[in-house]
Amino acid sequence: MLKFDHVTKIYKGGKKAVDDLNLEFKAGEFIVFIGPSGCGKTTTMKMINRLIEPTSGSIYINGKNILEKDPVQLRREIGYVIQQIGLFPHMTIQQNISLIPKLLKWPEEKRRDRAKELLKLVNMTEDYLDRYPHELSGGQQQRIGVLRALAADQPLILMDEPFGALDPITRDSLQDEFKKLQKSLGKTIVFVTHDMDEALKLADQIVIMRDGKLVQVGSPDEILREPANDFVEEFIGKERLLQARPNIQTVEQIMNSKPITITEDKSLSEAIQIMKDRRVDSLLVIDRYQLLKGYIDVEMIDQNRKKANLVADVLETETLAVQKDTLVRDTVRKILKRGMKYVPVVDERHRLVGIVTRASLVDIVYDSIWGETDEEIHSKHVG
Numbered sequence: 001m002l003k004f005d006h007v008t009k010i011y012k013g014g015k016k017a018v019d020d021l022n023l024e025f026k027a028g029e030f031i032v033f034i035g036p037s038g039c040g041k042t043t044t045m046k047m048i049n050r051l052i053e054p055t056s057g058s059i060y061i062n063g064k065n066i067l068e069k070d071p072v073q074l075r076r077e078i079g080y081v082i083q084q085i086g087l088f089p090h091m092t093i094q095q096n097i098s099l100i101p102k103l104l105k106w107p108e109e110k111r112r113d114r115a116k117e118l119l120k121l122v123n124m125t126e127d128y129l130d131r132y133p134h135e136l137s138g139g140q141q142q143r144i145g146v147l148r149a150l151a152a153d154q155p156l157i158l159m160d161e162p163f164g165a166l167d168p169i170t171r172d173s174l175q176d177e178f179k180k181l182q183k184s185l186g187k188t189i190v191f192v193t194h195d196m197d198e199a200l201k202l203a204d205q206i207v208i209m210r211d212g213k214l215v216q217v218g219s220p221d222e223i224l225r226e227p228a229n230d231f232v233e234e235f236i237g238k239e240r241l242l243q244a245r246p247n248i249q250t251v252e253q254i255m256n257s258k259p260i261t262i263t264e265d266k267s268l269s270e271a272i273q274i275m276k277d278r279r280v281d282s283l284l285v286i287d288r289y290q291l292l293k294g295y296i297d298v299e300m301i302d303q304n305r306k307k308a309n310l311v312a313d314v315l316e317t318e319t320l321a322v323q324k325d326t327l328v329r330d331t332v333r334k335i336l337k338r339g340m341k342y343v344p345v346v347d348e349r350h351r352l353v354g355i356v357t358r359a360s361l362v363d364i365v366y367d368s369i370w371g372e373t374d375e376e377i378h379s380k381h382v383g
């Protein structure tokens with residue numbers, strides 16, 4: 001479906017942004033390009049719809065060399081979602097969704113029907129058709145940005161950090177929604193991110209780049225199991241790798257030892273600020289001796305903002321925590337079973353020493369922790 005053949009891009013001034021890229025993907029794959037800022041992700045993506053021309057090499061879509069196509073025609077055959085939401089403020093939602101269908105000269109009625117149908121896909125009613133972008137929340141606007149890329153039903157869609165600007169909760173639900181949508185519609189997606197959690201969650205194939213060069217390509221599982229080199233290991237994060245490897249014993253070995261915390265004497269506005277800065281929706285509360293006191297989340301703050309000022313007034317003290325020497329296995333089971341998003345880890349004196357998150361566990365639970373003992377898993381799940 002999509003093939004890069006010795007593709008290189010050197011910008012004026014001599015910067016080699018993409019260096020001899022060779023890749024091939026099948027139709028229907030969710031392909032995620034990831035790497036540090038400046039490694040050439042956006043350049044690579046924009047060469048696919050010829051917003052940027054390669055210096056050398058060729059790109060093929062369905063066996064056809066795109067450099068031999070008319071670029072305007074090519075762009076109309078490819079969906080594109082950019083980093084900022086990119087909705088036009090003076091256009092209604094319907095007009096925004098229908099940009100490409102309009103360019104393709106679909107009749108008005110067909111465009112409106114298509115817009116309605118798309119809104120339904122993301123559980124938004126047709127009441128939104130005649131509203132303007134500013135009347136929608138950030139998450140809703142981004143959904144519209146995604147729908148716009150789906151509108152003309154192009155088989156290939158490019159997305160450059162489409163969820164980057166969203167708060168973590170909205171981002172999470174949009175990722176889930178979009179992954180389902182992609183599967184059911186069978187689109188080929190090329191997606192750029194710098195967020196490894198996002199890549200692991202969405203991708204069929206992850207492409208890791210550095211300084212314009214391909215470092216590794218593989219499924220999330222392959223990359224977790226066999227990172228090509230130190231760079232990839234570091235990029236994936238020590239925490240995830242330990243989890244993906246066998247012989248894990250205790251929670252302490254896999255936990256993140258820098259949980260995001262606040263002390264109970266701080267104000268609720270300070271709590272909100274930390275959540276914003278660190279992009280989390282809840283904080284662990286400790287006292288000045290590092291003892292775990294409980295947690296506080298956005299909802300609790302929202303509900304109590306009028307009546308309370310301090311974290312101490314609002315925090316939830318009924319917090320389940322695990323000891324750092326607990327077996328990972330048991331912790332995993334606890335987290336998954338209770339639907340918890342994370343569990344704080346404490347030492348023998350109940351001082352907070354780390355956190356284990358659900359997101360970081362789910363992917364690797366079956367094959368790496370319980371993998372060798374299929375039968376055992378089976379009996380535990382049934383029993």
Ligand code: ADP
Binds near residue numbers: 012
């Ligand atoms: P990423 O999307 O991975 O952050 P880019 O593809 O935007 O990376 O950029 C890759 C490299 O090319 C960077 O070093 C960037 O500074 C450089 N670059 C990007 N666009 C241009 C341009 N128009 N002219 C010169 N250099 C550029």
Ligand code: MG
Binds near residue numbers: 041042043
């Ligand atoms: Mg970029």
